[in-house]
Amino acid sequence: MLEKIQLSTEEVMKNAKYVSIDENKLKEFALKIKNTKTSHWLANNPFGLLELSKEELSLFLLIYGSMDFCFWGNPKWTIETEIGDLDGAFALLYALLKEAKENPNFLTPKYLKELTKEEFHRILKGNVEIPLFEERYKRITTIGKILVEKEITSFYDVIKDKTIDSDLLEFLILTFPFLEDIRTYENKTIYFYKLAQLMTSDILHLRAIKENIEVDVSHLVGCADYKLPQVIHQYGLTTYSKELEDMLMNKQELEENSIYETEIRASVIVVIKKLKQLTGIDGIEINDLIWLQGQDKSLKWIPYHLTKTPSY
Numbered sequence: 001m002l003e004k005i006q007l008s009t010e011e012v013m014k015n016a017k018y019v020s021i022d023e024n025k026l027k028e029f030a031l032k033i034k035n036t037k038t039s040h041w042l043a044n045n046p047f048g049l050l051e052l053s054k055e056e057l058s059l060f061l062l063i064y065g066s067m068d069f070c071f072w073g074n075p076k077w078t079i080e081t082e083i084g085d086l087d088g089a090f091a092l093l094y095a096l097l098k099e100a101k102e103n104p105n106f107l108t109p110k111y112l113k114e115l116t117k118e119e120f121h122r123i124l125k126g127n128v129e130i131p132l133f134e135e136r137y138k139r140i141t142t143i144g145k146i147l148v149e150k151e152i153t154s155f156y157d158v159i160k161d162k163t164i165d166s167d168l169l170e171f172l173i174l175t176f177p178f179l180e181d182i183r184t185y186e187n188k189t190i191y192f193y194k195l196a197q198l199m200t201s202d203i204l205h206l207r208a209i210k211e212n213i214e215v216d217v218s219h220l221v222g223c224a225d226y227k228l229p230q231v232i233h234q235y236g237l238t239t240y241s242k243e244l245e246d247m248l249m250n251k252q253e254l255e256e257n258s259i260y261e262t263e264i265r266a267s268v269i270v271v272i273k274k275l276k277q278l279t280g281i282d283g284i285e286i287n288d289l290i291w292l293q294g295q296d297k298s299l300k301w302i303p304y305h306l307t308k309t310p311s312y
Helices: 002-014 023-033 046-051 054-067 088-102 109-114 117-123 133-149 155-159 165-175 194-211 227-234 242-249 259-279 283-293
Strands: 019-021 078-081 084-087 182-185 188-191 238-240
Touching: 002 165, 002 188, 002 259, 019 259, 023 259, 046 054, 046 088, 046 194, 054 088, 054 133, 054 155, 054 194, 078 088, 084 088, 088 117, 109 133, 117 133, 155 165, 165 194, 182 259, 194 283, 227 238, 227 259, 227 283, 238 242, 242 259, 259 283
Parallel strands: none
Antiparallel strands: 019 238, 078 084, 182 188
């Protein structure tokens, strides 16, 4: 599955009409990050995440990863906490983790299957309703339904021997249909599997820390979301046509599966592969490095591309 992502996105960039990659800027950026020490974005144990048991942690990351998408909006979904206001991925992490610690039934298949919308609204209560609330609700209850139907009482038990990224990724995609993440470009299927890759990376990285085991995440190729293209473009690694640039600057929403969206997402995968070749750093580490730079709210970023999709 990972090879399909790489091959299909490279095919897109060979024929791309609106997005191009600047090889010189790539080399400059590679030199900048080559000796950068990276760590997984959850490695510093945010909000006491690692206080969960290994069994709880795996299921929690499955739930969290299934909903870690599309946080843009105006105003942006924000929650109040004792450490200040949070938004985006960290707000979702905080809200779900708070529920997991306070509700002993939360991390059980039966509870997830029977979770009501009212309860889910309470868990994710913020200044506004989180974007794509219905899709997120559908996913968390679907996880419960699938686990119950397959008589999986412990998600950890069915993945504990899957310590290689390609094995875990395939299992996740085949088990949870909502992780399907493909597009059509010039009558060809393009594969991304953004959430499945992110989920695989999170689970394996946290298992390595929590259980002190060896894992292999070297085959992951990167997660084509809406934040990474913003950072990559800001550093000049990609160039957009005037038509596409104007659409972004005007915050015009791009249609899901449009040629614009597909080329933007494909460029991320190809850029990460090229940076991996230039630096020797694993693709998922480059992915995290770029994503973390995008969290710097002191920098002024160009608008990211807007697409209402649960894929990312």
